[in-house]
Amino acid sequence: MIAEIITIGDELLIGQVVDTNSAFIAQQLNKIGVSVHQITSIQDDRKHILQALADAESRVDIIICTGGLGPTKDDITKKTISEYFNDTLVKDESVLENIETIWRQHVRTEMLQVNKDQALIPSQSEPLMNRLGTAPGMWIEKSNKVFISLPGVPYEMKALIKEEVLPRLQGKYNCPVILHKTMIVYGLGESALAARIESWEDALPSRIKLAYLPNLGKMRLRLSTKGYDEEKLQKEVQEQIEKVIPLIEKEYAGIEDEDGSVELLLAKQLTKMGCTLAIAESCTGGAVAERFTSHSGASAFFKGGLVTYSTESKINVLKVSKADIDTYSVVSAPVAEAMAKNARQLFNSDYAMATTGNAGPTKGDSDAEVGTVFIAIATRTGVYSQAFNFGNSRLKVINKAVNKALEMLLKEFFKN
Numbered sequence: 001m002i003a004e005i006i007t008i009g010d011e012l013l014i015g016q017v018v019d020t021n022s023a024f025i026a027q028q029l030n031k032i033g034v035s036v037h038q039i040t041s042i043q044d045d046r047k048h049i050l051q052a053l054a055d056a057e058s059r060v061d062i063i064i065c066t067g068g069l070g071p072t073k074d075d076i077t078k079k080t081i082s083e084y085f086n087d088t089l090v091k092d093e094s095v096l097e098n099i100e101t102i103w104r105q106h107v108r109t110e111m112l113q114v115n116k117d118q119a120l121i122p123s124q125s126e127p128l129m130n131r132l133g134t135a136p137g138m139w140i141e142k143s144n145k146v147f148i149s150l151p152g153v154p155y156e157m158k159a160l161i162k163e164e165v166l167p168r169l170q171g172k173y174n175c176p177v178i179l180h181k182t183m184i185v186y187g188l189g190e191s192a193l194a195a196r197i198e199s200w201e202d203a204l205p206s207r208i209k210l211a212y213l214p215n216l217g218k219m220r221l222r223l224s225t226k227g228y229d230e231e232k233l234q235k236e237v238q239e240q241i242e243k244v245i246p247l248i249e250k251e252y253a254g255i256e257d258e259d260g261s262v263e264l265l266l267a268k269q270l271t272k273m274g275c276t277l278a279i280a281e282s283c284t285g286g287a288v289a290e291r292f293t294s295h296s297g298a299s300a301f302f303k304g305g306l307v308t309y310s311t312e313s314k315i316n317v318l319k320v321s322k323a324d325i326d327t328y329s330v331v332s333a334p335v336a337e338a339m340a341k342n343a344r345q346l347f348n349s350d351y352a353m354a355t356t357g358n359a360g361p362t363k364g365d366s367d368a369e370v371g372t373v374f375i376a377i378a379t380r381t382g383v384y385s386q387a388f389n390f391g392n393s394r395l396k397v398i399n400k401a402v403n404k405a406l407e408m409l410l411k412e413f414f415k416n
Contacts, residue, residue, distance in 0.1 A: 001173045003029055004038045004056040008049060008067035008077055009152060012041045021066045021157055028161050033175030033226070034062060044068055049080040053147070061145055062169065067152030069135040071114040078138070081149055082122040085140060089120040092136070095127050099134045125149075128164040132156045137164060146172070177230045181237050182256040184265075185219040185248055186407045193219055193248070200244045208240060216400045218407065220256060253410050262406045263291040269413050270301035270351075277409075278347035279305035280318055280339040282330075283357035283373060287402045303347035308339070311365045314356075318342045331357050331366035333374050333385045340378035340385075351412070352378040353405050357388075359397040373401045377408050 005025050011017040019041060026036040037060060042048040049068075056063040068077030082089050096119035103111050118134045121127055128137030128150070135151040137160045148165055150157045169175075185193060190212050194201070201210055207227075213220035221244075223237050245252055257264035270277055279289045279302075289305035292298045306317060311330050314320040320338045328334045336356045344352035357373030358366055366372075370392050376385035386408065390400040 001034045001062060001169075001175050002060040003034050003036050003062035003064060004040065004060040005036060006052050006056060006063065006065045007039070007041045007152070008044060008065060009041075010043050012067075013043060021152065021154060024154070024158060025064055025066070025161060028166060029062075029169075030178050030180070032166055032170050033178050034169065034173075035178065035226075044074055044076060046076060046080050046083075049077060050084055053081070053084050057142075057145060057147075061173075062148070063146070064148045064150065064165070066150045066157055069118075069149065069151045071112075071118055071134070077149060078121065081125075081138070081140070081147070085122060085124055085142065087122040087124050090123045091119050092121050092127050093119075094129070095119040095121065095136045098129055098131070098136070102134055128160050130156055130160060131163075132159050139164075139168065176226045176228050177233060178224070178226045179230070179233045179237060180222055180224050181241060182213070182220050182222040183241065183244070183248075184253040184256050184262060185221060185251045186253050186411075187251045188219060188248070190214050190219060193221075193251075197221075197244055197247050200240075200247060204240060205236070208237065216396060216403055218253075218262075218403055253407065253414075261291070261295070262403075262410060264295060266406060266409055266413075267292065267295065267298065267301060269410075271297075273350075273413075275350035276301050276303045276347075278303045278343045278349040278352040280343035280352065280354040281305065281307050282309055282314070282339070282355055283359045284355045284398055284401050284405070285309065287398060288353060288355065288405050291402060291406065303349040306343060306346075314339065318346070329366045329368060330364075331368040331372055331374060333376075333387060336374035336376035336385045337378070337383045340376035341383045344378040344380075350380060351409065353409055354378070354385075355401050355405055357397070357401060359401075360392055360394045371397050373397065373404075375401065375405050375408055377412055379412065 005022045007019050007022055012019050022039045029036055040052055042052050068075045099119055121138055125138040125140045128139055130136050133151055133156040138149040140147040150160050207225050209224045211222040213222055225233050227233050254265055281288055286307045292302050308314045308318050315322050318339055319342050320335055324334045336354050339354035340352045354376040358368050358370050360370035371389045373388045373390055374385050390397040
């Protein structure tokens with residue numbers, strides 16, 4: 001089955017809101033064997049919505065729209081969808097009851113008519129009950145094609161996808177298994193990696209596709225295939241992974257988690273070992289800690305973090321020696337190592353990471369060149385650091401430093 005995602009909202013097209021809905025929907029559809037062939041973003045405009053629906057219907061089996069289902073006049077998606085199917089809006093009592101329940105439990109103001117009108121849906125549609133909000137999802141079938149409209153609020157959309165949309169799609173279609181395995185590689189650029197594995201790549205079976213996915217400070221190699229025998233697919237892909245690992249053994253860092261994050265690999269390893277982590281950051285400003293705490297379950301291993309951005313806070317909070325700072329500079333190996341060592345002791349953790357550097361555009365409290373970053377890892381048996389220069393783009397320096405810090409911790413686990 002082939003799907004298209006249509007996101008509706010002027011805020012997406014002017015860059016005011018980043019479209020994360022499409023990424024989530026595509027990932028979830030892939031899990032049940034539905035391939036997404038196109039993602040389209042359009043304005044809250046009647047003509048644009050009608051044209052997008054017609055175009056999508058001509059090329060795919062499943063059309064999923066998000067956005068434009070609110071109670072205000074600028075939200076026209078529901079009316080336009082009804083027009084597309086030459087339909088009329090009718091009140092659905094089950095939706096109205098859901099809205100009234102949400103209002104009683106969570107809203108203190110009086111319910112207005114515009115709120116009650118959210119129970120109006122096209123007569124040909126089936127409501128997808130939104131337990132987290134007042135805008136229902138809608139499911140409409142036409143000529144064995146499925147049109148699905150969902151609210152644009154991410155947490156509402158995600159719940160509807162998991163609880164309503166995926167089970168219905170799986171019940172309607174017999175979809176193949178789409179399998180992806182992504183290997184993480186550090187220390188090789190795209191061209192160098194391609195040259196290293198050229199003979200292996202040339203020998204890949206035609207049914208297994210390879211994609212290079214470069215990122216700041218790391219490379220990902222994704223193997224993809226699909227079919228109806230999942231066990232066979234898993235075996236074939238694993239055989240190819242085992243063939244390529246000897247070619248990249250020193251740079252290979254493992255198989256990426258489903259959501260594409262190294263931090264989840266680290267989280268699983270820390271949890272498996274029963275170990276804990278603390279973080280002290282300067283130039284990365286909390287970005288390393290955020291990579292861990294953005295996922296549920298981080299409290300099982302993450303003790304805490306400090307953003308000691310100023311020299312003063314490094315001295316007063318982390319107890320870094322002022323003499324070391326005066327002698328070596330705030331951007332130096334001794335300071336990075338002291339930050340990691342002291343953070344580990346402060347939080348009584350098994351591991352600690354620290355970052356200090358000049359992200360630019362000015363040098364700040366150090367004479368080190370812009371782009372210079374020191375990253376340290378502290379364990380119960382010692383502490384060490386590495387120096388890097390990540391260039392002169394501030395955002396690039398920060399993101400590279402975050403990725404490199406995660407890589408260093410990952411490699412620390414490989415030693416054991």
